[in-house]
Every structure is written in C-alpha cells, then in structure tokens.
Amino acid sequence: MTSVQAWHTDVNVITFSGGAGGVEGISFFSKGTSSDTGAVSAAHPGVTALGVENVFRDCRIGGGKFPLNVPGIDNDFDNLQYQPGL
DSSP states (O other), X not given: OEEEEOTTXXXXXXXXXXXXXXXXXXXXXXXXXXXXXXXXXXXXXXXXXXXBSOEEEEEEEEOSSSSEEOOSSSOEEEEEEEETTO
C-alpha cells in the first residue's frame, strides 16, 4: 500500500477539491500518527474531501485534528479505515 505522510508537521496532508476523482489502496498519515505524539495539538485534518463524487477505496487515514473532513457532497467511501492515532 502506498502512503503519503506529514509526521510531526501540522498540515492537511491532501485535499480533494475536484469532481469524479478518487484514490484506491493508499494511506494518509498526518500529525499525531505513530511515534509522533502531537495529535492533541494538531489544528488541521488529515484529509479533506471538498469535491463531489470522489471515490476513496481501501484507504487508511490517521492523525490530524480529526482524520477526515468531508464538506463536499456525494463522495463514496468503501473500506475506509480512519482514526486519530493509527
């Protein structure tokens, strides 16, 4: 599984803002993941789904103020694992 990470750095790892896109078989790790103990002080979510009709399949999301922020609509989440301290 491919991973994108920003350990020890308080940033939004990735934002999906377009429509009808998606990812499969990928992990996103942000502040507070693994040996990084700073999840409590994180100010940004790990992943943000702003767009519409995006697909997230077989993904793991961990860390951040909260792992997943979904202000967009009609996004599809299949087999998604997420938690603040993966």
